[in-house]
Amino acid sequence: MGQTITEKIFSEHAGKTVSAGEIVRVDIDMIIGNDITTPISIRAFEESGAEKLARPDSFALVMDHYIPAKDIASANQAKISREFAYKHDLKYFFDEKDMGIEHALLPEKGLVLPGDVIIGADSHTCTHGALGAFSTGMGSTDLAFGMITGGNWFKVPETIKVELTGKPGQHIYGKDIILELIRQIGVDGALYKAIEFTGDAIQHLGMADRFSIANMVIEAGAKNGIFAVDAVTQTYLDERAEANGGLRAEPKIHYSDDDAEYCQVISIDTAALSPVIAYPFLPSNGKPVEQAVKDDLKIDQVMIGSCTNGRIEDLRIAAKILKGKRVARHTRLIITPATQKILLQAQEEGLTKILIEAGGVVSNPTCGACLGGYMGILGDGERCVATTNRNFVGRMGARTSEIYLANSAVAAASAIAGKIVDPRDI
DSSP states (O other): OBOOHHHHHHHHHHTSOOOTTOEEEEEOSEEEEETTTHHHHHHHHHHTTOOSOSSGGGEEEEOOSSOSOSSHHHHHHHHHHHHHHHHTTOSEEEOGGGOBOHHHHHHHTTOSOTTOEEEESSGGGGGGGGGTOEEEEOOHHHHHHHHHHSEEEEEOOEEEEEEEESOOOTTOOHHHHHHHHHHHHOTTTTTTEEEEEESGGGGGOOHHHHHHHHHTGGGGTOSEEEEOOOHHHHHHHHHHHHHHTSOSSOOOOOOOOTTBOOSEEEEEEGGGOOOEEEOTTOTTOEEEHHHHHHHTOBOSEEEEEHHHHOSHHHHHHHHHHHTTOOOOTTOEEEEEOSBHHHHHHHHHTTHHHHHHHTTEEEOOSOSTTTTTSSSSOBOTTOEEEESSSOOOTTTTBOTTOEEEEOOHHHHHHHHHHTBOOOGGGO
């Protein structure tokens, strides 16, 4: 019986052939921590009596949720991580001087690679599966075990195969594809399973689209999402190597066998999709944009950014729509580039000028607004169109506020109109 990509990655790391359902202990190629969850890991690490990291060059600590600090509590929280980073002289420590949202920053730095096993104490660690890696979120104490031992235990997941067919139409992006998948299978439809994306439509998806798709598989309960490496992936890796003086290690590329066993096969015709809007209060509550237009939903705030849709491609999409126009008087527009490099590139391309002149606020890279921390809190009864990944009750502020998840084109067009509109009509 053949193997899936996920099974092959675990087999390579375990030094033996494994299949779905087996429990294996393997070394971790990259452990990712952040300023919110890592202090718990650090406490567990120190209480264990450990004095040094098992694999210090396989640990990256990224300050991204409340950076710069919003209050004394967040400043003290960050202080714990900083002191640990300095004490252990971490090679991969990213703070305000070189900041970015972790799931955008590490690929940009060439630190997560095809064939890796990656864990992070953040549920959207699955983003890195876009590069052909096994990447998943774990708890802070699981992270501590990895810090202490260099490895961890995993149950090899079964794999759902998602066949993406056709060519996406105008203003159809990775965000729409993943929202449509979640709409079809629900928030627990892939519980503890891998989701492998295949099909002829993938050739039309850039890395930004793939990162968005992999990022949100957790919203269907998946353990990981994964794409096979192709020419698009290789070009991305080559660019990262050139920009960073090389990659962290040599990629290990795997492909699923023709006779690999899948627990389910789902097909999505991307050519038939309209932009998908996830209504409150679940990412699975997806509806075509035509329905949202009919519902005449007035919007108080638009947020473009996050680890899901804060890449340069998203800013280009938004700027193209907003150029020469103004955000509606009753609507606020917040744009959060996912990394400093993206922000600089947006400035060089003239995108930030367009966004600001349209009435937007461009912030530093941060997860703040997405998780309802700061830099975009919603008040009672307010509605927000967001390119983020979750729209749970109270996710971005008041429990009576509402979040509508959408792609960057829908978000930008809705900011101008002051209500949800179809960007294809602009």
